[in-house]
Amino acid sequence: MRNLNLTSWSKVTTTGIWKDAKSVFHFNENENTSSNLKQAYTNLNLSYPKFFKMDGLCKIGILASELLFTDAVKEKYGDDEIALILSNSQSSLQSDADHVKQYAEGTASPAVFVYTLPNITIGEISIRHKLLGESNFYIFESFRSNQLLEQAALLMSTTPTKACLVGWLEYFGNTVEAVFFLLEKEGTNPATSQLLDKIKDTIY
Amino acid sequence: MKVYLGASGAINPFGNSVSGIFDAMKSGETGVAKFPNAFDLGKQEFLGIIDEKLLPKGEVSKIYRMLEGSIQQTLEGLQDTSILKSDRTRLIVCSTKGDIEELEKGNPSGANLSLLGEHIQRKLQMKNEPLVVSSACISGLLGIINGARMIQQNLADHVLVVGADLVTKFTLSGFISFYATATGVSKPYDADRDGINLGEAAASTVLSKDSSIFKKVEAEYLGGASANDANHISGPSRTGEGLYRSVKNAFADACLSAENVDYISAHGTATSFNDEMESIAFDRHGMSRIPLNSFKGYFGHTLGAAGLIETVIGIESLQKNTLLKSYGFEKQGTSKNINVLSANKEGSFNTMLKTASGFGGSNAAGIFKKA
Structure with a gap:
């Protein structure tokens, strides 16, 4: 199996957004998550109105991937050479609960229901960055850097994949967390399980 | 291997x-x-x-x-x-x-x-x-x-x-x-x-x-791939791009081409857009004459289980030398011609292409050979 390099990472939490350990945006602790995410959207100059239709899980996925898929990265690879492997433990729990509430009241709506699948985040990121490569969404009991690295290496060895975004993201109740890692063949920073765990666990 | x-x-x-x-x-x-x-x-x-x-x-x-x-x-x-x-x-x-x-x-x-x-x-x-x-x-x-x-x-x-x-x-x-x-x-x-x-x-x-x-080997896995449409989260691509690429990459993985396929076990949800999209993707691969069916009229769309149960039933179909009619199909309803089975067909069929598509722009294709 191939050794991969961690070339960049990003993080969205309840307190702010980081890229490669540098603060990108601090959330206002007096504001709720939803308005903080909106502020982050403005601050990052996204100009992508679809963002406002998305559920929270997709919003943090879009923000975290935006920092990694720079033009320089996207120009390096063909549209089927970047793979996406995302994971979490609670699937689309927030939208699931919203949908349950709606259908219990007899008002189920496609706008909520469509987000009751975790891989919709992969769809939204793929649309945003025109990625047509391999992808998969895994549910783990808790963060499994070893599994993410193994699956990324597997795609690099068996498919056209040359770069892979692997990540963990949760959005429900008070939990807001996205930690995304860009793995590439070229680089000088070997992606190890310990390194990914450390980035996930460090409070910046 | x-x-x-x-x-x-x-x-x-x-x-x-x-x-x-x-x-x-x-x-x-x-x-x-x-x-x-x-x-x-x-x-x-x-x-x-x-x-x-x-x-x-x-x-x-x-x-x-x-x-x-x-x-x-x-x-x-x-x-x-x-x-x-x-x-x-x-x-x-x-x-x-x-x-x-x-x-x-x-x-x-x-x-x-x-x-x-x-x-x-x-x-x-x-x-x-x-x-x-x-x-x-x-x-x-x-x-x-x-x-x-x-x-x-x-x-x-x-x-x-x-x-x-x-x-x-x-x-x-x-x-x-x-x-x-x-x-x-x-x-x-x-x-x-x-x-x-x-x-x-x-x-x-x-x-x-x-x-x-195994007591009995049922099939050999020859190759597979997935691809995203990067088009819409709940509607399939109008050009069938993700499905087209899944099939293309699955062929490359298996070192095979369209003429090696005897049978397509397709996704066929019976929504207007999905089935149309599939016909475009298969047509782009020049697969319009390969016998094709969907099992959804027999037992419904089984979501996350669909790709698995349909693969094992498709393999059983190869084993029994019988392709099943696509239940509910009477007259061609897609803009591109595809060879939807309107009756059961007996013969010797060895290689199956299985496809699936879903929300989030997801598509997958796998190729299996009868053991």
């Missing part, structure tokens, strides 16, 4: 064995039935619901009874079930919503998808942590592709792939809100198709580098 597939099990409204299900389908029955006020949603729906009498007793939730019923068949298909306990054996579990009814009951932790994996791992005393795949309606096929790649790259010697999804108020109310459900038994690819039937199923199969672990 060769990857063999065998010891398949399945449960759906027709029964609890792959051959039993195939025989019922061959006789022209449908397992989809009318429910006048389905899940108290105030609407008549046509659904593929599994009767409890087909399921083993014991487990508290229906999805666990379904999984147990399917896995029981898989155990019977292995020469020696101790291979499951080997540290070289992996477990892949495929589902979109698992036991989602627990969420409605106020028990979100009971609805957590990782429970399905832990449950099976514990029951079968498997060593490795399960990999739970939740990639909408391609989950089952993606699970097979994922498992086969793990064997090819020597991460595992054997992989047990299981999949299951239920018909629930959760999913049905959502599809109704999309106006996506059919007014009768669904009619994939037909001019008068008007939507899907939801169905429930569990299926299981074993992939292995070693053909001797």
